[in-house]
Amino acid sequence: MKLLSSLFVMVSCVAFAATAAPKREFYEIKIYRVTSSAQEQSVEKYLKEAYLPALHRAGIGKVGVFKPVETDTTFGKRVYVLIPFTSMDQFVKLPETLLKDKQYETAGADYLNAPFDNPPYARIESILLQAFTGMGQLEAPKHTTPVTERVYELRSYEGHTEKIFQNKVKMFNVGDEIALFKRLGFNAVFYAEVLSGPRTPNLMYMTTFANQTSRDEHWKAFSADPEWKKLSGMSEYQHNVSKINIYFLRPVAYSEI
Secondary structure: OHHHHHHHHHHHHHHHHHHOOOOOOEEEEEEEEOOOHHHHHHHHHHHHHHHHHHHHHOOOOOOEEEEEOOOOOOOOOEEEEEEEEOOHHHHHHHHHHHHOOHHHHHHOHHHHOOOOOOOOOOEEEEEEEEEOOOOOOOOOOOOOOOOOOOEEEEEEEEOOOHHHHHHHHHHHHOOOHHHHHHHOOOOOOEEEEEEEOOOOOEEEEEEEEOOHHHHHHHHHHHHHOHHHHHHHOOHHHOOOOOEEEEEEEEEOOOOOO
16 A cells, blocks of 8 residues: 555656746846947857857757847947856856867857957857746747848846845736736747846846837737736836836847747
């Protein structure tokens, strides 16, 4: 009898593990700041021919590369890279992994061996994030419009304090704001808490649209949605964002997201 009981417990544990929520990914957003078209071209050549292939050899999945839309004041001055990691260990060990990759060293030679008086970029900003419990895995959208028309909206929501920031995270996970975005077809790539970056405490998420018209129509529908009005009107979720930064981006031709 005891043996049967033990077997039942073991089977139950295995079944629970199989149906448990997927592990929360980590993300790094790297922002290359460039001051000339030559630097921009250098960074893109490195990303396309050396960095992304090396990331895949290191076991990293789809990687996104984006630029600001043409009307943005930072157009031609920024290149955004979104990298998903299955664990913090994978993130920490990546530099060491790249050092051992001879293909990477050869393909990225111009960038990696750039002289001090002709660097390939001005600075790199790195933001480390962890996916929300409500959407633990990155999802690549499946738009059919040309990449030159697509609009990816990266948003950063800052909180007044750590506690108030966590209240906004709760609004997404427990209040089910994530499900609302999904129902309305926002094609979200990720929702995540910022673990380290220049604007903490804050969260970031990325939604995607076929074009600018689609983006505007989706947000109009969101603002008018009864479920959103009910959620945003709840007393427990009041005043939980101190500042919102919005970045409109387009994926480059070789972006995988």
